[in-house]
Amino acid sequence: MQKSKTTVKENIFMSAKKAAPAKEAKSKVISLTISPELEQHVKAYVEAKSQCKNWEAKLSIEEGFIKEKARDLYLKEYRKQGRNIGSFKLADVTVSVQDRYTKMTDDVAAIVAKNFPDVIERNTEYAFNQEILRKYIEEISDALQSAEGIPEDDLAALIEAKDTVNVKKGTIDTLAQYGDQINDLFYAIAPIVSMR
Structure with missing residues (x-):
């Protein structure tokens, strides 16, 4: 008679873990002495970083205004053509209304589903x-x-x-079928609008 060998199986959850490298203790950040030339560059960097934040804020404000107007113009043209118009130009800016949507709460989803069951x-x-x-x-x-x-x-x-x-994916292409409710549906589903 042969004896059966018992093999110990490795825990499948443990085998998925990898050994994490030991973390070094954080130490205080020390300041080093710098030359006047490097100090000039550091000051220019700090100033540029500050200006960049100001420009980003201005960009965000302008983008918000343009997107709001772009949505209205998009819907007007969508109604006129009876179909998704895809990307379009506003002067030097290309605007895309995407078949991607912001997250919605259960309450909003219930209202949208009640009024637009297929969406x-x-x-x-x-x-x-x-x-x-x-x-x-x-x-x-x-x-x-x-x-x-x-x-x-x-x-x-x-x-x-x-x-x-x-x-649902593809909803942006079906807006025309909702007739007079196109604006309500468009703003309820909030498709993502991007600009470049």
Whole structure:
């Protein structure tokens, strides 16, 4: 008779971990003596960085104004042509209304779904309850479905679901079918507008 060898399986969760390098302790930042030439460059850098922040703020303000007007012009032309017009120019700026949408709350999604039923889709993302996973990691590693020793209540709470509501892809191409409600739908679904 041959003896069967028992092999110890490595925990599948532990094998996924990589050894993290040891972190060095943070020390105080020291100031070094610099030459007058380097000091000039440092001052120029600090000033340029400050000006850059001011220009970024101005850019953000102007972009907001242009996007607001671009949305209105886009909808006007969409109505006129009866279709998605794609990218368009406003003087030297190209504007794109994308088939991507900002996140919406469940309340907003419910209102949009009530008025425009074909526009909203609900997705569910499943994830493990991390506290219970850590609590029973060995059992789960050995055999998730048939692990012994996990109370039924904890097993039922192991997997969590996260629902998200999204505007369906392609909705931007179907706005014309909503007639007089095109503006309401457009602003409710808030397609992402980019400029370059």
